[in-house]
Amino acid sequence: MWDYSDKVKEHFFNPKNAGAVADANATGEVGSISCGDALRLTLKVDDDTEVILEAGFQTFGCGSAIASSSVLTEIIKGMTLDEALKVTNQDIAEQLEGLPPEKMHCSVMGREALQAAIANYRGEVWKDDHEEGALVCKCFAIDAVMIEEMVWANKLRTVEDVTNFTKAGGGCAACHEDIEAILEKVLAEKGEKFDPAAAPVAKPEPIAAVKAPLTNLQRIKKIEQVLESLRPSLMADGGDVELVEVIGNTAYVNMTGACSGCQMAAMTIAGIQQRLMEIMGEFIKVVPATEMAKLHNIEVA
């Protein structure tokens, strides 16, 4: 049996807010019945303040799925929709005092149900942005789909590469046979052969943080360098980012490929901004290039 925390058991045995909210005006339904976890989240949102007044869940799933649903409803009650959108699956897992690695997807399902419900309230269509595969690395909870995508995107060749790029296999090492099998499969699809002794792909160079003031050109080059370092993970999700212009402390970017129009684009941009500020050591605002036209009357390609 799983080693569930007391908090998980508490929410499973005495779930909060079980059942549908009677006069709900937002509904999110996510999950996969083949995997055995599915959740319907219903919300009553105040139309003037956008505050979540009531939240209810109906869950088909295991102990941690029910506990994640229950704790989610407790977290978001009283939040505005914008605040609720910032709730991550880690927040859910933390409230539950941790989940076993095999069960982290239950917290992801909670976050996705919330996003779907908010999209539903706002009249948008929510699109799932990732596919879940069989769990390979239990130490870092990395699944097969993630490893395959990183192998494709970064031309990885060895188990060491996979560990460098995804962390998978970096703990107890018991999954190395499975990682080799994934490498064999992907490399075969590319017409290559897996060679355990292949030279490792260059590990992404850590980018030095900026210490001295930069010239404008140096600054733009540095921003480019940071974006370059983030590119592989964006490409793994089928997207990309392109720097269009830097004006003052604002960097204008184009999100392309799968990133364009993705519900997660806002979160991705926030992530890019965070990374840029860490390296540049100054406040940098990352804004979609579409906003430029409004502000500066500049035509954007």
Add this chain to the structure above:
Amino acid sequence: MKDIYLDNNATTKVDPAVVDVMIPYFLEQYGNPSSIHRFAEGVARGLKQARQQVQALIGCEHDSEIIFTSCGTESNSTAILSAIKAQPNKKEIITTVVEHPAILNLCEYLEKEGYTIHRMPVDKAGRLNLDAYQKLLSDEVAIVSVMWANNETGTIFPVAKMAEMANAAGVMFHTDAVQAVGKIPMMLQDTKIDMLSLSGHKLHAPKGVGVLYLRRGTRYRPLLRGGHQERGRRAGTENTASIVGLGKACELALNFIEYENTNVKAMRDRLEQGITAQIPHCFITGDMYNRLPNTTDIAFEYIEGESILMLLNKAGIAASSGSACTSGSLEPSHVMRAMDIPYTAAHGTIRFSLSRYNSMAEVEEVIKVMPEIVARLRKLSPYWDGDGPVTNPEQAFAPTYA
């Protein structure tokens, strides 16, 4: 009431009489059976007796056909790898989709090595099609490996008949009988079964001991080479205490085999009748009329198995489930999928497996608590509304895949 253990297909309590015969082999007769001194004096005799006790339970012709191993999985691996090593030109293996992972994962590995694996499907009641099986038998097949009884549903396969068909085609036949041995009578000497695997801990012996039955004259290649133990067919110092314990457990199983098929069966029948009569939208999986006497596997629709187990556990009842979540995989049990059980039911399957240690009072207790547990989870389920499932459940709730 004391905790109720209904998970005997997973593992069993060691019979106190088994523990009693084992203890001297830890504290007094702890010598290596190969040694010539008083600490080893009785050990060879103890092993000999155990071999005969196993022989009596499975009805084989010679006690030298019994090879002691460390577990059912070792027996299974030894059997299949022996067959392909001994017949290097034969590159096909016949098995079924509902085997235990001990067989399926080995076959998957061999498939990567270039073997062709024929995995026979089952129908909705978990039965095989013997005409299709006949067509697969050929000179290319190194071995057929088919379980005697399924661990989840208890469904019994016609292995005696299938072994005859294999024998007529000149193909070796192995059966994984870890769930069947000790629960149903068998007389191997009257069959054409070449190899059989059994596991001690499924019949009230300790974990860590098993048997490979190897019919005399069957071509064989050991998995473990080394010392002369088990006549050179399985090297490694004998697990003497456990082997002696397994012998005793086999003797007891033989004594109780009628009890198993009358009293234990009556408890099982009462359990499933009591549950299905009270709870709507649940059904028994597998071949109702051809099952182990101790096993029932019940699918509770629209709820998930791990949740049921957690509530059962809180009520002091131990059982198991075919849901994905109990194993940490992405799919429900391969046995349920093979029988085409819909997802909304497959994830809610609960296996109750009884033993001679259970009582009718325990069964009544389970029958008492089960309806409340199911009702409680259905109240949370998006597929359930009030007293029944929502209309067109699969359309009414169709979540975005996440």
